[in-house]
C-alpha cells in the first residue's frame with residue numbers, strides 16, 4: 001500500500017458533483033427526483049453509475065434481479081469481499097439523497113482508492129439494489145430481498161405495477177437482466193451509508209449516526225363490535241358503543257410506546273367507522289395498529305400487552321372484539337463488531353457520533369440475514385425524506401463517506 005490509511009479522505013466536491021449529476025436524472029420541478037424502479041430514468045441512472053465505475057477500472061456484474069455490482073478486485077481473489085451499497089430508485093416525489101447517497105459514497109470510496117492506487121486484500125464491491133422503494137413494484141427492498149432468500153425470483157418477476165407492467169418485462173426492457181445468480185454468497189462485511197430520514201442527528205448536533213439495527217414492526221387490525229342505535233333516544237347507559245372501548249385502547253397504545261421509549265412506536269393510521277353516520281351510534285370500528293421496537297423481546301411484549309389492553313377495555317364495556325395480525329417484520333440487529341468499527345472510525349476522524357436505531361427499512365435489513373452488516377447515518381435537514389425538499393449538507397455527506405472509507409479499508413484488509 002502506497003499511502004497510510006489515515007491519510008485517505010473522500011473528496012467532498014467530487015461526491016457532491018456526482019450526487020447533483022445523478023439528481024438531474026428524473027429531476028422534478030420542486031428540486032427532487034422521480035426515478036421509479038426499472039423506468040427509463042432508472043436505466044439512465046444505472047448507465048451513469050456503470051460508466052463512472054468503469055472509468056476507475058471496476059468490473060461490472062449484474063445479477064438476475066438487475067442488482068448492479070461495481071467490483072474492484074482485491075489482491076486475494078478467494079477472500080470473501082466487502083460490500084457497500086444502497087439504491088438508485090426513488091419515490092415518485094423523492095429527494096436527491098435517499099439511497100443515491102449510499103451508492104455514490106461507495107463509488108467515492110472506490111475513486112479514492114483508485115486515485116491513490118491503494119491495493120486491498122479483499123475485493124470491494126459497490127451495489128445498487130433494484131426496487132428498494134417499493135413504490136412502483138410492491139414489496140420494497142425486492143432486489144436485496146431475493147438475494148437474501150426472503151422472496152423467490154419468480155415472485156419478483158411476477159410483480160406488476162399499477163399500469164399492468166410486469167417486473168420481468170421492465171427489467172428486460174431497460175436491459176438490466178443479468179446472468180449472475182441472485183443468491184447469497186459469503187461476504188466478509190457489508191456497509192450502507194444513508195441519510196437518517198429522521199430528526200435525531202440534526203437535533204442533537206451529531207454528524208454520524210452509528211446504526212445498531214432496524215426496528216421490528218407488527219401490524220394488527222382491531223375490530224370492535226357494538227350495537228347500532230339512535231343517537232338521541234338511547235340513554236348512554238343502554239348503549240354498546242365501540243368507541244367506549246376504542247378510547248382506552250388508543251390511549252393505551254400510545255402509553256405503551258411511551259413506556260418503551262425512546263424507540264417504542266405506536267401508530268393508529270386508519271379507523272373505519274360503520275355505518276359512519278353522524279346520528280347513529282356506530283355498530284363497528286376497525287382500527288389499524290402499527291407497533292415498533294428494535295428489540296424483538298420488547299416488541300413481542302408490547303404486542304402481548306396490547307392484546308391484554310384490547311381484551312380488558314372491550315370486556316369492560318361489553319364490546320365484542322377481535323385482534324388480527326396483518327403483517328410483521330422482525331427487528332434487525334447489526335453486527336456488533338462492525339457497529340464498533342463504524343463508531344471507532346467516526347471517533348478517529350474526530351466526528352461527533354451517537355448510536356441510533358433505524359426507523360425505516362433499508363436493503364441492509366436483508367443483507368444482515370446473510371452477512372455481517374452495519375449502517376452509517378448522516379443528518380438530513382428537518383429529518384425530512386421521501387420529499388422533494390430533502391436536503392443534506394455537503395460536509396455531512398463528506399463525513400459519512402470518510403467514515404465509510406475508513407471502515408471499509410479496515411474490513412478489506414483484515
Ligand SMILES: [Zn+2]
Pocket residue numbers: 087098099132194362
Ligand atoms: Zn433509501
